[in-house]
Amino acid sequence: MSSGVTRQPRKQLAHSHADSVLKNIELAKVREWNEHDVIRQFLEPLEFGYCSKAFEQHRITGPALVSLTEEHLKEINVMLIGDRVLFMEYLAILKKKKRQQERANSIWTGTTPHVSCAYSSNPCQFLFRFCCPCCVAKTTWSVTSQGLRSSAYPASINIVGKTDREFIDFRFLKDLEVHSEPTCICCCRGYDLLIYADDPSENSAKHGEPTRLSHPEALQVEKLIRDAWADARLVD
Known part of the structure; x- marks a missing residue:
């Protein structure tokens, strides 16, 4: 010793x-x-x-x-x-x-709208997003073990637009739903993750409306969020 x-x-x-x-x-x-x-x-x-x-x-x-x-x-x-x-x-x-x-630390990141037929309401919208990406407003998403962060950016050609940011704390999460349905061509199916959460801020403009994440990896994101949500409740 x-x-x-x-x-x-x-x-x-x-x-x-x-x-x-x-x-x-x-x-x-x-x-x-x-x-x-x-x-x-x-x-x-x-x-x-x-x-x-x-x-x-x-x-x-x-x-x-x-x-x-x-x-x-x-x-x-x-x-x-x-x-x-x-x-x-x-x-x-x-x-x-x-x-x-x-x-x-981010455990998942993604960008919407996803450029594919399944995430376009019609062929013209798909072609527009594909051929002129600078004309399309985008939202970036980041999932951490604490919450979901989103930043909605105006189209690059819109010089007067502003960025809207949102953070959903998993401690205030209420429910998750995944919807899948054809959106452009009948053989193409898109996935929407609906995220319901209480907003502790007094100036919320959403009034109980869910946050919608339309992305091919919505099922994966739902599982990640559910796991992080469970951990957040254990910590509390």
């Missing part, structure tokens, strides 16, 4: 500097860190470098770091109580930022 760590760091780290260190950590890479990455990117910048030997001896890699508890620190003989408390505070901030980033 390694001896206890008894030497205090030479200086106390200012909270503002600690926040800056944690903010600049590339969170997506934390689980790829080896022991030396943990020392170089977490311990030393936060003035815990004097614990490096203990962390290296016990093979504290990135995955182990984010799972550490105060009891683990006691087991590896990081015995300075004040430093353990501060270390766990910084680690909690790191894990919170990592969870927030993971929840904000």
Whole structure:
């Protein structure tokens, strides 16, 4: 068993500097860190470098770091109580930022209207969208584990149009429906995902109307949203 760590760091780290260190950590890479990455990117910048030997001896890699508890620190003989408390505070901030980033990452993206016969009301509309895309208003969609974000852009040639943005928080989701029906030619079927949600804002112009996502991957999106919706309710 390694001896206890008894030497205090030479200086106390200012909270503002600690926040800056944690903010600049590339969170997506934390689980790829080896022991030396943990020392170089977490311990030393936060003035815990004097614990490096203990962390290296016990093979504290990135995955182990984010799972550490105060009891683990006691087991590896990081015995300075004040430093353990501060270390766990910084680690909690790191894990919170990592969870927030993971929840904000897109798990599906798409653009509508989809240029195909199945998503056009008639052949002329399909040809217009196909031949003159700059004349067509578009909406981009992004599904995260937190909600559905949409941005409706005016046609490129419309210089006075504005972008309308909407976010549906899955905590306020009420129901999902998928409709499939021919829209242009009888052999072509399009898919519409209807998303019903309570709008907590006071200035909603939709008045209970569902958000409609017409896209070939509507079935896939419905499953992703249902899974994220279930997770959001478990978190709450």
